[in-house]
Amino acid sequence: MQKIFSQFGSNLWTWSLFIGAFSLLLLWGAAQTLEWAWLRPRRLDRALREQGLRGTAYRQPLAGDLMEDIRLNKEAQAKPMPLSHDIIPRVAPLLSRTIKEFGKQSITWFGPLPRVTISDPELVREILTNKFGHFEKLKMNRIFRLLVDGLLNYEGEKWAKHRGLLNPAFHVEKIKRMLPAFSACCDELIVNWENSVGSDGSFELDVWPEMQNLTGDVISRAAFGSSYLDGRRIFQLQSELAERLIRAAPTLFIPFSCYLPTENNRRMKQISREVETLLMGIIAKREKAIKNGETTKDDLLSLLLESNMREMRQNGKSDSSLGMTTQDVIKECKLFYFAGQETTSVLLTWTMVVLSMHPEWQEKAREEVLQHFGREKPDFDGLSRLKIVTMILYEVLRLYTPVPMLIRRTYKTIQLGDVTIPPGVLLALPILFIHHDPDIWGPDATKFKPTRFAEGISKATKDGQLAFFPFGWGPRICIGQNFTLLEAKLGLSMILQHFKFELSEKYQHAPYTVITVHPQYDVPIKFYRI
Numbered sequence: 001m002q003k004i005f006s007q008f009g010s011n012l013w014t015w016s017l018f019i020g021a022f023s024l025l026l027l028w029g030a031a032q033t034l035e036w037a038w039l040r041p042r043r044l045d046r047a048l049r050e051q052g053l054r055g056t057a058y059r060q061p062l063a064g065d066l067m068e069d070i071r072l073n074k075e076a077q078a079k080p081m082p083l084s085h086d087i088i089p090r091v092a093p094l095l096s097r098t099i100k101e102f103g104k105q106s107i108t109w110f111g112p113l114p115r116v117t118i119s120d121p122e123l124v125r126e127i128l129t130n131k132f133g134h135f136e137k138l139k140m141n142r143i144f145r146l147l148v149d150g151l152l153n154y155e156g157e158k159w160a161k162h163r164g165l166l167n168p169a170f171h172v173e174k175i176k177r178m179l180p181a182f183s184a185c186c187d188e189l190i191v192n193w194e195n196s197v198g199s200d201g202s203f204e205l206d207v208w209p210e211m212q213n214l215t216g217d218v219i220s221r222a223a224f225g226s227s228y229l230d231g232r233r234i235f236q237l238q239s240e241l242a243e244r245l246i247r248a249a250p251t252l253f254i255p256f257s258c259y260l261p262t263e264n265n266r267r268m269k270q271i272s273r274e275v276e277t278l279l280m281g282i283i284a285k286r287e288k289a290i291k292n293g294e295t296t297k298d299d300l301l302s303l304l305l306e307s308n309m310r311e312m313r314q315n316g317k318s319d320s321s322l323g324m325t326t327q328d329v330i331k332e333c334k335l336f337y338f339a340g341q342e343t344t345s346v347l348l349t350w351t352m353v354v355l356s357m358h359p360e361w362q363e364k365a366r367e368e369v370l371q372h373f374g375r376e377k378p379d380f381d382g383l384s385r386l387k388i389v390t391m392i393l394y395e396v397l398r399l400y401t402p403v404p405m406l407i408r409r410t411y412k413t414i415q416l417g418d419v420t421i422p423p424g425v426l427l428a429l430p431i432l433f434i435h436h437d438p439d440i441w442g443p444d445a446t447k448f449k450p451t452r453f454a455e456g457i458s459k460a461t462k463d464g465q466l467a468f469f470p471f472g473w474g475p476r477i478c479i480g481q482n483f484t485l486l487e488a489k490l491g492l493s494m495i496l497q498h499f500k501f502e503l504s505e506k507y508q509h510a511p512y513t514v515i516t517v518h519p520q521y522d523v524p525i526k527f528y529r530i
Contacts, residue, residue, distance in 0.1 A: 055106040204524055216232065223301055344484045347484065354400075354448055409424070
């Protein structure tokens with residue numbers, strides 16, 4: 001009996017210790033949650049408001065202004081807007097309302113994180129240049145990294161290593177060698193469109209999927225050396241993943257929400273695995289070909305793999321400590337595919353819309369293209385001399401900036417203008433707002449006026465401010481900007497050589513944000529063969 005009581009007492013003591021430890025763990029977790037979700041946000045809010053900043057109140061722990069942002073977006077997207085380029089109230093309604101109510105430097109809440117809007121171009125350049133090392137990119141949610149990771153998400157030494165390995169593949173001379181791949185894709189587009197011409201010499205189609213297909217074809221051939229048919233599955237999967245990510249946005253601040261077994265989460269992870277499997281097959285074939293000494297292709301993947309292998313050979317390493325792992329290469333390929341296809345497709349689509357709205361500029365661009373190339377296929381040197389086409393593309397990038405906002409985070413105290421920003425504050429760089437600001441661009445800031453870029457980017461604003469950031473700025477400026485602009489110039493030039501176009505009476509003007517600025521509805525345009 002004594003032994004039984006002794007055993008019972010020992011078990012009771014063990015359970016008491018376990019319950020005590022578990023209770024302490026719960027208390028610690030509750031204290032950490034309270035600090036993260038309420039106490040720290042209140043301290044940061046007070047520190048910012050004491051310096052004169054105004055903005056929305058932190059009323060909803062975890063969510064911040066997220067639910068209000070979703071409500072305003074839903075309201076803005078309920079109907080199309082008039083035919084104008086004043087798109088901020090529809091594309092970024094929370095930003096638009098906050099700046100009107102509280103000023104250009106104001107506070108909103110990204111979950112429990114205060115987000116200070118920085119609209120001064122000089123301060124934006126200082127942040128993006130990051131010369132003092134006080135800023136970092138906001139770490140992407142695990143779910144978002146299913147779509148875009150790699151160079152876009154790295155910091156420090158890993159970012160520097162990957163940027164160094166990728167730079168040779170995006171050199172102007174290397175991109176120049178990809179022009180035949182670009183041309184082949186554009187040729188197919190023109191042939192398909194000419195086959196659609198009716199007896200009256202005209203036809204009508206939705207150019208949004210056409211531009212997506214064109215740029216998907218280009219990225220397949222130029223990045224991976226495969227035809228669009230081979231790369232179409234990746235393109236379709238990445239597009240579906242982007243849509244599902246937007247659907248998941250309301251749950252981003254629920255702790256561990258990415259691990260919940262929802263249908264949306266399961267499908268997103270399934271898509272990511274399928275894309276990785278497809279890319280792994282492409283990469284394995286290409287690595288084998290390079291090792292066997294087969295003819296090198298002039299596509300981005302081959303250039304990246306060669307750069308990676310060369311780096312390891314020069315440093316006497318056979319492993320990936322100085323290069324990239326296969327998983328690293330897959331991440332960069334997914335980024336190539338999404339960013340390369342997405343940016344150019346939205347640029348070309350909005351350019352078609354804008355030139356349909358402004359036929360006088362469409363005619364000026366066509367005259368320039370025909371003057372340089374006639375009916376011949378555009379070449380690299382000729383494309384680089386297209387002044388009017390370049391001005392038009394810049395003005396479309398200004399009015400319909402692909403990525404409306406960039407985010408940085410402070411991890412040290414920093415002085416920005418008259419305000420001291422403590423660590424842990426998000427800095428919202430509203431590129432689209434800066435591109436539409438009448439104080440910078442003049443009273444016609446929301447008008448289509450390509451002549452503002454007649455003397456280049458540096459003299460485009462009324463006071464000569466450097467306030468044009470469609471590809472970012474500083475060391476993290478988009479590595480693929482030359483790729484995008486060359487592809488857009490070629491595609492637009494070949495369309496102008498063969499067709500005149502105008503908006504269909506069925507067109508509804510409805511830009512909105514799906515990571516980049518998309519058309520919400522179809523983009524029906526009527527074409528006339530020249």
